Amino acid sequence: MKGKTILVTGAAGFIGSNLVKRLLNDFDKIKVIGIDSITDYYDVRLKYKRLQEIESLSKEWTFIKGSIAVKPLIEEVFIENKIDIVVNLAAQAGVRYSITNPDSYIESNLIGFYNILEACRHHAVEHLVYASSSSVYGSNKKIPYSTDDKVDNPVSLYAATKKSNELMAHAYSKLYNIPSTGLRFFTVYGPAGRPDMAYFGFTDKLVKGETIKIFNYGNSKRDFTYIDDIVEGIVRVMQHAPEKRTGEDGLPVPPYIIYNIGNNQPENLLDFVTILQEELVRAGVLPEDYDFEVHKKLVPMQAGDVPVTYAETTPLERDFGFRPSTPLREGLRKFAEWYKVK
Template identity: 50%
Template structure:
């Protein structure tokens, strides 16, 4: 049966891709986004135009609301105009580096905005809220692969701290008000329609322009690069399955990933780490041009290696990522060249 779904961050990379998949399967979707200028709003508008085109061509029920999560009356109006079977909350102020210089935007979007979302979902008795967390919550933890069952009490930048705060806030609402909530820790998402502030996108721009790219930690970082289609498959599967309480939850030895409340945390990753140097080699091949590389030491706030333990989401939701880095980067490059032509023309 089709559902009515609110997708926040619908002009963003993952939000747009999630809304597109929901529309393609026949769901009614309301998108919500402030369309801010953290990166070029033309890309955000192009994503929204693509959703408009898809909805017009298929007759899907699609509506977009341009507003800020910190604007509680705007959120209240959205919930007064429609009831939702699911809420997928993907809006947030993203970016690790940006959080070092603009902490106030993370407080407004990721803390105040998320508190507003929890309140409206509670009041509207939404059957299930799914929200975006991040692999950055693992912070100073060096045990890999990262497991949802591990502690995450040592974030190393404000962005990660706000995402961990979201998980704690969500659990409190789930416990107090029996609001079913699932949090998803994303691992280095990439692909077509991606964010220009992400490394692979900025690398592509610089490689084609003949400008040097900086590989921090001398390119020895490894990342669990996860293709956007695999991420979205996990998001939709998680949203469809309402988070249950864990009947085996032990309050003496509490599991961070589950609860006696209807609350669940999942990693969504690829489960296969790729060294940054190799990732750049694949990007060079797809772009048809060699990079000018500058090797630099570790940046403050960076996690050295990431690798997701995805056994829980595989076992419970049947999630299995299928896209190799070579396939994913080729798909990104094809879109990237087409989008550049669109901007130039």
Template identity: 55%
Template sequence: MSNIFVTGASGFIGMHLSKALLNQGHKVIGYDNVNDYYDVQLKRDRLAILEPYDNFTFIEAGLEDRDRLNQVFENNQIDVIINLAAQAGVRYSIENPHAYVDSNLVGFVNILEAARHHKVKHLIYASSSSVYGANAKMPFSTEDEVNHPVSLYAATKKSNELMAHTYSHLYEIPTTGLRFFTVYGPMGRPDMAYFSFTKKILAGESIKVFNNGEMMRDFTYVDDIVEGIVRLIDQPPKANPAFDRENPNASESYAPYKVYNIGNNQPVKLMDFIQTLEKHLGVEAKKEFLPMQPGDVKATYADIDDLTAATGFKPTTSIDQGLKQFVDWYKSYYHNE
């Protein structure tokens, strides 16, 4: 069993991942600043699920707090870092860019330095499908160049991949970046569209459907994301001695570095997603059709062939199954039966 440091432990993916690791018998040290970007009570309620475990420890602090972060590593023998903490949200990055620099850039270099000085065996970190930006080729492949981000959030995630490669090159730290594709499920993020849609539909309010509903997203159920992460923990990347520097593959390296997509591999039209949500809510949504928003992309679609080859990972949860699980949780949590 390993000592695993999970940042963003009060977050959506962080809580579900921590619970899975604790159930496997790992010791999990959770770290999160529990900020008020969205409902703090929901974050506290996620932590309440983890706190009864004897093998769970929680530290409330930010990644920017270098002294506190270093203290954690000095006091614990940490084998693996799974860095999920970040300032999230595409649209919010337009309103508050400094929050993204502080958490996603300053915070991430602090994580890299901790990995460097404390001989961590594997650093897994959250990237995002948003790095594909203005790319039009589908499905998105990790072998594609991603040099045209359309939001600051996306730019910070691409920066994380570049920073990780530098540390893999300089210090031989095995780093794995995971480009998540539109994760949803119980105890999810209230700033995500499916969550706000549910709240508004049940309240009889209209929902805003951007790009007139002509969006496609590779919606990925949270349990599938967790399964993919867990399978990678014991597979730190190795340097590829056959790496072709004249024709480089963007997803790997001569250094112990790798980037994977982790998505459902089945994009769904936003209107189909909304219709499935309506079915499980038993209510038809009032829809306000609007143009594209700055920073948004029209479609996401994950090529996960390399992840499947490495781990056997294949998502198993359909949109119908996943949204039913979410709606059941939502009605129970908000006493909306």
């Protein structure tokens, strides 16, 4: 990584900001350029606070406020900088939001990603790493989810855009020999995370004395993955681009691969909520005598949701000697402690 210039899109986001801090703290003589449109999908104050933490590191860091859907802006970034590695984390997130606000998903996740691919095509980057999602598995019955599984049945527009990213990256990898790695993230959580995620939304409601809705009557399972594990996976992957090879036909074999990054241990949603409650009490966010039972309501599953997510992480472990392993209680404890003082 020494001497490299790295572009991180979505740099004010939950994963992006944590990745930038890790890169600037752990690697010498690198330049990190961040871009983010700072949309109001959730409270922008949280995004600016993340950026302030990055600024305080006083390292080789440049931030650009703008959208990857604006092609001239992306082209300008690549012309003015010799970008070595791109980590594309910019995207409109959220399954349910894609039902009511589809336009933002087409703009950021499809047009924006196309602009990144075009820039990589014309400016010869060493490695494109991009965020996909466990949502691409849809309602697959086979678990754990393997990257070898067929994923042609998305149950939300969000999932469809992420699957489209993988297809687009493969085409560009084949046509233009661009080394690309897709990462299917599984339910990322932790301090200063996205307020639209269940653990954060539940906490906000419980603090206000409101009732939380637990979907699928609490029977859903999620492979909750702590933010530090996600960042560790990205950092390891971005340093090892898929090898460029020539096939028997004399044409490039696409230097293209996809990995799951998940905890490989799905947790029942009711168990998850119980642990969250215990850690919120322990941290002093909720009083010890908090009557949790009167503040929860079991309801049917929502449109776009799936009953279980479960990551098969053997390829990640095989190629990088790493798999996420932070226990749910440990991760939620860190979140609760952050929430107490935020």
